[in-house]
Amino acid sequence: MRKTITFILALSVGVVFAQSKRTAEKYFNNFEYVKSAELxxxxxxxxxxxxxxxxxxxxSYYFNAISKKSEFWYEKLxxxxxxxxxxxxxxxxxxxxLKSNKNYKRSDDWLRKFRAKSLEDSRGKEIEGNKNYLNELTKERKKIVTLNNVSIxxxxSDFGGFISxxxxxFSSTSPGVEKGRKLYKWNNQPFINVYVGAQKKLKGNKEKEYRYDVTEARQMLSIxxxxxxxxxxxTKDGNTKYFTRNNYLKKLRADNKRTVHLKLYKAEKIDGRWDNITELPFNSNDYSIxxxxxxxxxxxxxxxxxxxxGIGxxxxxxxQILEDGSFGEPENLGKTINTxxxxxFPFVAADNTLYFSSDGHLGLGLLDVFASRQxxxxxxxxxxxxxxxxxxxxxxxxxxxxxxxxxxxxSNREGGKGDDDIYSFTIREPEPPCMQNITGIVKDKKFxxxxxDAKIVLTDEQGKIVAEQIxxxxxxxxxxxxxxxxxxVTASKQYYKPDSNEFKTTExxxxILNLDFNLGVIDEFTYNDRNELMIRIDPIFFDYNKSNIRPDAAKELDRIVSIMNRFPKLIIESTSHTDARGKARYNESLSDRRAKSTVRYIISKGISEDRIIGKGYGESKLTNNCVDNDSHSNRVKCTEEEHQANRRSEFLITNISELGIGLKVVTQVRENKAKQNANSHVVKEGDTLFSIAKFYGITVDQLKKLNKLSGNKISIGQTLKIN
Incomplete structure (x- = not known):
């Protein structure tokens, strides 16, 4: 039925009219919309x-909320x-x-036309600047709202509700056991009566979910x-009842157009019975309240x-209800509320929120429910x-x-039992979502x-980045x-090969799922047999008793240059070695010349001299057993290829701490430091910042800071403080 304040009663009844415009118009003016539509x-x-x-x-169809037919005839119009x-x-x-039939786009178009034709009417203004209102009003709510069509x-038409x-x-046009009840000609349903039903709280389908039902409906015969x-x-004390009724108290009264309007009435509970029914003093015979x-x-x-x-x-x-029970003057709630x-259908909640229904504010359909706080x-x-x-x-x-x-x-929404239906609803906080904790540690694979500072990137099944961490x-x-x-999840870090792991969280x-990563250094780097990090190149060989750069060596040194350009923070030490043949002192000098030769070549290619030092180690760090000491008893006979393997250069990365590359601190080094019990070190021939720092179990950066050094240059005889 049409939800309107003018639940009025037309008194002109009884004669059979000719099927003419005059008859149809009289039905329409008497609010007998079923008959007017037929004619x-x-x-x-x-x-x-x-x-x-x-x-x-x-x-005729619009006023009875038959929107498919009203749309049809308005379109004809x-x-x-x-x-x-x-x-x-x-x-x-x-x-x-159109909106009631879910034709939202066409509805909005016609609402804009309405706006253009009636600029002062507030009902068309809200469409401007609210293009996405439909998405906003239908988006998923933060709280779970469950509706239930109740049993009564x-x-x-069953509608309304007051929780007591x-x-x-509630109210209903249901005839119940009263067969043959007089019909209201507006919609050919019986007149509205007030009923009382029993509320029942029922368990829902899920844990902590429940719903309300209403059963055992009976008429409130007292009114x-x-x-x-x-x-x-x-009222809260249970002694006063307010309700709506046609202008009827002992007899039906109408205005001068023979129209019966609505009035507000009050009843008092006396000796457990509702009695002393009176109309409120601000009612009128000429309009409805x-x-x-x-x-x-x-x-x-x-x-x-x-x-x-009024406004609309x-x-x-x-x-105001005054202390003596009398009333003040009616006050319109204004244009924020009214259109x-x-x-x-106003209702004021315990938190003083005013709820009401309106078809004048922008909404999803005909009447929508709105809320406002003072x-x-x-x-x-x-x-x-x-x-x-x-x-x-x-x-x-x-x-x-x-x-x-x-x-x-x-609501008279689709899927109901009848014309209007009452729906109970529950509002509850959503269950905390099922979540799992994913943890892990990124480690250096070798040590x-x-x-x-490893970067962790998490992506979903579609490859979209979900989260990132450092x-x-x-x-x-x-x-x-x-x-x-x-x-x-992918773990990556500069100077290391990235690694990924696909996984599925469970139910x-x-x-807690653990996902550890062990990252290995990039292919440009490798470790020697002393666990020193160095640039990976093919061996750089020198001719016997020579320190000049061979063409094959130049090719590899160019690769060193390329890598240092690619990674501009790298600081390296060029170490050169000889085979065991010849005098040890001579070999040490030869290897130093070879180291200096490689350094000069690399600097000549544009690498800053602060990023590279050279040191020759002679035959002190052989790669095999080709010993050829002065003592004939220690001499080992080797092939030329085996001796060639010892004539090599390595390029050690000395600032691994600054670069954030994993370094295993050898406990024995710390023990040696304790045994040494020294707080200073005098630089000897063959010392490097890397070798001194390693001996004391600290990083090159720490050694530099302790001694306020810049670059990698140190001098023989220089004293370095160790704290």
Whole structure:
């Protein structure tokens, strides 16, 4: 049925009219829309497609919320009659009918046309600047709202609700056991009566989920008459009841057009019975007042009226209830709440939020439920509750309990049992999602030491980056991820080869998955047999007793240059070695010349001299057993190829700490330092910053800072402080 304050009663009844425009118009003016639609369709079928016939057909279905037919006839109206000859209100009703049938784009187009034709009407203004309102009103809510069609709903109109202890007071046109009840000609349903049903809290399908049902409906005989009663509310002390009724108290009264309006009535509980029913003093025989609601302190009564001087078709008002039980003057809630359309069904929650229904504010359908809170006594903003409270159809009579946990809303949405249905709803916080903790440590593959500043990238099944992290000193990383999802995690760090691991979180909440990474250095680097990090190249060989750069050696040295250009932070030490033949002192001098030769070549290619030093080690670090000492007994006979293997150069990376490359600190070095018990070191021939730092178990950077050194240059005899 059409949810409107004008649940009025037309008194002109009884005679059979000829099927003519005059008869159809009289039915329409008497709000007998079922009959007016039938007659106007017959008139249309006989060839009359005038503005009157088409508009009356659209309106007859619109006022009974039969939106598919109202859309059909309004479309006929706009395709038959020139648009400039059609009043603006039909643009709005056509847009509403389209929206009720989920034709949102066309509805918005016609609402914009309505806006252009009626610039001062607030109902068209909200479409401007709200292009995405549909997405906003239908997006997933932060809290879980569950709706339940309650058991007391019938094939008729069941709506409204007032929570009274364990009971729900509601309204219905259901005839119940009263067969042959008089029908209301607006919609051919019986007149509205007030019922009481029992609330039942039922367990839901999931843990911590529940729903409310209403059963055992019975009439509230103390106030019901043969005409309309609805919208009952009761004061907190249980002694006063306000409700809506036709202008009927012992007899039916009408205005001078023979129209019966609505009034607000009050009943008092006397000796356990509802008695002393009186109408409120601000009622009128000339317009309707109904749908009562009380403020939380019960000092203000809210209601709906179409009284003169309002903003729209029906407006929300409030009136003060004075200490002596009398009333102040009605006060319109203003243009923030009221529009040129219909505002109705007010309800004030325990937190003083005002809920109401409106077709004048931008929404999902015909009537939508809105909420507004007072700021310094004024309503300054409203919010559409969105789905699932609202639908493309009529949604109204919203009530909620004092804890904001459950309540009821009425709707004629699709899937119901009848015309209007009552839906209970529950609001609850969502269950914490199933999450799992993913942890891991990024380590150096060779030394198993944690790697700082490694980059961890997490991607989902589609390859989209979900999260990124940079490891701290501990090398650790951690993610908290939803259960039962596919992911890929990649660990990378400069100077190391990246590594990836694909995994799937399980369905077990709070499970911890460990994903460790062991990264190896890039192919440009390698370790020698003393675990010193160096640049990987093919061997650089020197001719016997020579220190000049051979062509094959130049090729490899160019590779060194390329790598140092690629990694501009690298600082290296060029170490040169000889075979064991010849005198040891001579070999040491030869190897030093070879080291200096390689350094000069690399510097000549544009590498800064601060990034490379050279040192010859003679035959002190052989790669095999080709010993050829002065003592004949220690001489080992080797092939030329075996001797050639010892004539080599290596390029050690000396600033591994600065580069963040893993270094295993040898405990024995620290023990040697303790045995040495020295706090200074005099540089001897053959010493390098790397060898001194390694001996004392510190990094080259630390050694430099302790001695305020720049670059890698040290001198024989120089004293370095060790703390």
């Amino acid at each position: 106007y369709e017959k008139i249309y079928q006989k060839g009359d497609s005038s503005f009157l016939v088409l508009s009356r057909l659209g309106d 706009f395709t038959t009659i020139p648009e400039e000859e059609i009043p603006a209100e039909y643009y709005f009703k056509y847009a509403q009918s 709903n019938t094939a008729y 202890g364990d009971s729900l007071i 019901n008459t043969k005409y309309h009663e609805s919208s009952v509310i009761i 109904g749908h009562p609601a009380l403020s939380n302190d019960e000092k203000t009564l809210y209601f709906v009226s179409d009284m003169p001087g 078709q029906t407006d929300l008002y409030k009136i 040129e359309g219909r505002e109705m 700021e310094e006594g004024t309503y300054k903003a409203i919010d559409n509750l969105g789905s699932p409270f609202n639908s493309p159809k009529d949604d109204f009579a919203f009530v909620i309990d004092d804890t904001n946990a459950y309540g009821y809303v009425s 198993e030491t944690p790697l700082k 490891t701290k000193v501990s090398g650790e990383f951690a993610f908290t991820l939803p259960c039962n999802k596919l992911y890929k 077990k909440r709070d499970l």
